[in-house]
Amino acid sequence: MNYEKYSIGQLAKKTACKVETVHYYEKVGLMPEPPRTEGGHRIYSLAHVKRLNFIRRSRDLGFRIEQVKELLKFIDEPNHYCGEVKAMAMQQSRVVQEKIDDLQRLKSALNEMVTHCASGDKPVDDCPIVDALFTERAAEHY
Structure with a gap:
């Protein structure tokens, strides 16, 4: 061959x-x-x-990496089933959804900060975005 x-x-x-x-x-x-x-x-x-x-x-x-090792173990070793892979895929889908939700919250917070900035001609000392970034937990204020 x-x-x-x-x-x-x-x-x-x-x-x-x-x-x-x-x-x-x-x-x-x-x-x-x-x-x-x-x-x-x-x-x-x-x-x-x-x-x-x-x-x-x-x-x-x-x-x-550790999850990929686990998936490969399912392939390399006998007596594993599709349900095991499905469970890992479902868990990963939940992780991805959590990241999407977090990113959407970040986007909303950034957009809210941007709306507080009426114009781009203010000095940085008077910039509401900079002020918000100096504030502890700025993203949660919006």
Whole structure:
């Protein structure tokens, strides 16, 4: 059987990842250590490409490194079920929603501060936005 083999540069390019990121994921145990040529160069396979894509997509969805390790454990070890993955995805969805809610509160607070600034020609000493930022818990005042 003929297997495609990739250098670390080719793997990085194929997965839109940086070489340093591949090294980091190997270091933290997300990516398995690949076999090496006699000259010591890493040789990656399609399985590495798929795993790296999985890791990247998981990270894009906001999963922390430890959570990605847990997801990969579900794949790598026997006797795991889709329900376990679903539970993690549902929890991550709640985390994302909390971040969205926080960002919306920040946006409202910033917009409220901006509305208190009638013009942009006041000296900074008289700027209501600067005053609000000096106030403890400024975002909660609005």
